[in-house]
Amino acid sequence: xxxxxxxxxxxxxxxxxxxxxxxxxxxxxxxxxxxxxxxxxxxxxxxxxxxxxxxxxxxxxxxxxxxxxxxxxxxxxxxxxxxxxxxxxxxxxxxxxxxxxxxxxxxxxxxxxxxxxxxxxxxxxxxxxxxxxxxxxxxxxxxxxxxxxxxxxxxxxxxxxxxxxxxxxxxxxxxxxxxxxxxxxxxxxxxxxxxxxxxxx
Amino acid sequence: xxxxxxxxxxxxxxxxxxxxxxxxxxxxxxxxxxxxxxxxxxxxxxxxxxxxxxxxxxxxxxxxxxxxxxxxxxxxxxxxxxxxxxxxxxxxxxxxxxxxxxxxxxxxxxxxxxxxxxxxxxxxxxxxxxxxxxxxxxxxxxxxxxxxxxxx
Amino acid sequence: xxxxxxxxxxxxxxxxxxxxxxxxxxxxxxxxxxxxxxxxxxxxxxxxxxxxxxxxxxxxxxxxxxxxxxxxxxxxxxxxxxxxxxxxxxxxxxxxxxxxxxxxxxxxxxxxxxxxxxxxxxxxxxxxxxxxxxxxxxxxxxxxxxxxxxxxxxxxxxxxxxxxxxxxxxxxxxxxxxxxxxxxxx
Numbered sequence: 001x002x003x004x005x006x007x008x009x010x011x012x013x014x015x016x017x018x019x020x021x022x023x024x025x026x027x028x029x030x031x032x033x034x035x036x037x038x039x040x041x042x043x044x045x046x047x048x049x050x051x052x053x054x055x056x057x058x059x060x061x062x063x064x065x066x067x068x069x070x071x072x073x074x075x076x077x078x079x080x081x082x083x084x085x086x087x088x089x090x091x092x093x094x095x096x097x098x099x100x101x102x103x104x105x106x107x108x109x110x111x112x113x114x115x116x117x118x119x120x121x122x123x124x125x126x127x128x129x130x131x132x133x134x135x136x137x138x139x140x141x142x143x144x145x146x147x148x149x150x151x152x153x154x155x156x157x158x159x160x161x162x163x164x165x166x167x168x169x170x171x172x173x174x175x176x177x178x179x180x181x182x183x184x185x186x187x188x189x190x191x192x193x194x195x196x197x198x199x200x201x
Numbered sequence: 202x203x204x205x206x207x208x209x210x211x212x213x214x215x216x217x218x219x220x221x222x223x224x225x226x227x228x229x230x231x232x233x234x235x236x237x238x239x240x241x242x243x244x245x246x247x248x249x250x251x252x253x254x255x256x257x258x259x260x261x262x263x264x265x266x267x268x269x270x271x272x273x274x275x276x277x278x279x280x281x282x283x284x285x286x287x288x289x290x291x292x293x294x295x296x297x298x299x300x301x302x303x304x305x306x307x308x309x310x311x312x313x314x315x316x317x318x319x320x321x322x323x324x325x326x327x328x329x330x331x332x333x334x335x336x337x338x339x340x341x342x343x344x345x346x347x348x349x350x351x352x353x
Numbered sequence: 354x355x356x357x358x359x360x361x362x363x364x365x366x367x368x369x370x371x372x373x374x375x376x377x378x379x380x381x382x383x384x385x386x387x388x389x390x391x392x393x394x395x396x397x398x399x400x401x402x403x404x405x406x407x408x409x410x411x412x413x414x415x416x417x418x419x420x421x422x423x424x425x426x427x428x429x430x431x432x433x434x435x436x437x438x439x440x441x442x443x444x445x446x447x448x449x450x451x452x453x454x455x456x457x458x459x460x461x462x463x464x465x466x467x468x469x470x471x472x473x474x475x476x477x478x479x480x481x482x483x484x485x486x487x488x489x490x491x492x493x494x495x496x497x498x499x500x501x502x503x504x505x506x507x508x509x510x511x512x513x514x515x516x517x518x519x520x521x522x523x524x525x526x527x528x529x530x531x532x533x534x535x536x537x538x539x
Contacts, residue, residue: 029258
């Protein structure tokens with residue numbers, strides 16, 4: 001059994017490293033919850049939105065808008081297809097489901113008769129929006145990219161977020177790392193060495 | 202320098218107590234645990250379903266992390282060693298000031314007045330940059346004895 | 354004395370703080386510049402709009418079930434000066450012509466794009482188009498356009514060199530009425 005002070009020393013060092021990872025991860029999750037988007041920051045992988053966005057640009061997404069507008073640039077992922085795509089919305093068709101005044105009265109009467117204090121919501125109880133997208137740099141719209149019988153994207157199901165802002169180039173290093181094998185190993189090697197070296201006090 | 206405190210004080214009969222450190226470590230482990238649980242949750246469920254739980258986890262984590270930071274900064278401050286000798290408590294605090302090359306410390310035993318002093322680095326480090334253990338030990342032993350004498 | 358993780362942490366903390374300062378400065382000056390240049394009311398007129406409508410039955414024209422679907426095209430004139438949108442941070446302006454019309458009931462709405470263009474410099478920002486044909490065949494979620502009335506606008510989107518994307522509409526406002534074609538017509 002290690003000496004109590006040494007044991008704590010080891011835990012302390014491991015904890016330092018762990019806390020760095022933990023706080024980075026929690027910050028990412030915080031952004032994700034804030035923007036209501038699975039992936040609040042993405043890197044552009046293709047050239048279909050040139051000259052607006054190039055490979056390596058970093059995009060900031062926001063997903064709390066109920067309805068997306070024509071002209072907005074969205075990141076979407078078709079069900080069962082793995083790559084998210086960044087394109088612009090060309091057409092949109094939406095419908096708001098509201099309870100009509102008659103239905104509201106019915107609901108209120110029901111509530112009173114059952115003796116509950118519940119008062120139903122007055123207005124919008126949902127909506128649906130269908131979108132058609134196209135990459136600026138593509139000659140045709142994205143119909144060919146959607147599912148077999150899919151004529152539109154569904155705002156709630158397929159959209160990961162709307163692009164609100166961006167920073168150029170910075171993301172290129174992540175593309176290099178994932179695509180360039182040498183760099184990947186170099187990074188891993190670097191992290192391993194620094195983990196070993198950090199045992200000095 | 203602080204690493205050697207343990208040996209010095211133990212030789213003077215003080216057994217180290219780790220309660221302050223343990224609380225800090227527990228807080229840190231708690232943070233990592235929340236983070237790990239969130240990661241697990243993230244991997245095993247749909248984004249939309251788990252978003253509320255994740256939000257709660259983030260709040261919990263922030264609270265715990267702030268407590269950890271506060272503990273480290275305000276409660277532990279510069280305390281480097283806490284030891285007990287027959288129910289007498291010794292607290293040793295130290296800080297190093299970059300500008301004036303001094304190792305400042307404060308020793309408090311029991312309810313007695315704390316001794317505040319400082320050692321110049323070059324008095325205890327030899328030419329090659331290594332700590333002269335005996336020299337350092339001698340210094341601190343003298344300080345502790347001063348307090349013991351005062352008691353009597 | 355300081356481990357690599359600690360150094361990395363301090364470095365990334367300072368880098369992050371500076372990044373935030375720069376970001377705030379960029380966003381503030383960008384918006385202010387646009388406001389100052391009058392981006393909220395870019396002058397433009399769209400008129401002389403004529404509508405052509407055809408029925409098509411293939412998927413690339415919006416027909417999911419091989420049944421005929423009304424496709425419409427427009428011809429129009431545009432006169433617009435987009436130069437207020439160009440400043441130090443403007444990488445390009447995406448300008449597009451939209452038509453907005455109601456759906457089946459008062460809670461449904463639709464908006465479609467007939468034409469768009471990418472303008473990359475202030476010199477090209479003055480648009481004077483006569484008898485411009487729309488770029489796209491446009492179809493609705495329903496089978497036909499049912500003779501509905503649509504508001505036609507020229508809208509814009511600035512892609513900056515860095516920072517937030519900005520959207521807006523020119524002052525143009527035109528109304529068109531779709532022909533009330535029956536399914537099966539030519």
